[in-house]
Amino acid sequence: MTRRTAPRAFLLAAGELLAWWAGLALLWLVLITTVDTLERIVGASCAAAGALAARAGRRAVTWR
């Protein structure tokens, strides 16, 4: 049973993280003044950290 559901759970988690990352990266790109390579790298990194925090926060609220 777990062997069948584990890949699905992994895909769901990855999809959620990707969705958070895309939204946060888009937000970053909208809010900065000038778009260049450094800003893209920093924005992608911050969005990745933010996506992890957002998923953790969402799970903490859902499991209450």
Next chain:
Amino acid sequence: MNGWILAATVELGGGGAAALWGVATGPPARRLTAQNLTTSVVCPALLLLAQGYARPAYVDLALLLALLGPVGTLVFARLLSGEQVSGPNVRGATWTAAGLDAAVVVAVCAAVGPGRSMVKLLLIGTLLIGGNIIASRALAGGFRGVGGG
């Protein structure tokens, strides 16, 4: 001085005076409402000043204020939740402030033109008006369903 700075001066002077009067007089519920509305007064003034001085960086201040102002009001609303009395003119003041915010955001958006800056301004406007309405509802004793947490 151009039209934007003049508009910011008038808006900040009139709205700021009204907010100061509301904060300094009356019962706590009225003061809290006025404190909440200061965000809706100062934030559009910052947008107008950013446009007037042609400094897009000043818009970031408005963004921060639109984010943190309603959060601060919610903290006050939580602290004083035991003695909330719904003010008689909360609804009118809230919607007046929301209309003012919307008018300023639309005017600055029209001046900026389409692009990333306009998306940023629309985001600020959404945060400002949404935060204002949510904070006002919390101050007026709303959200009873989530009050016991």
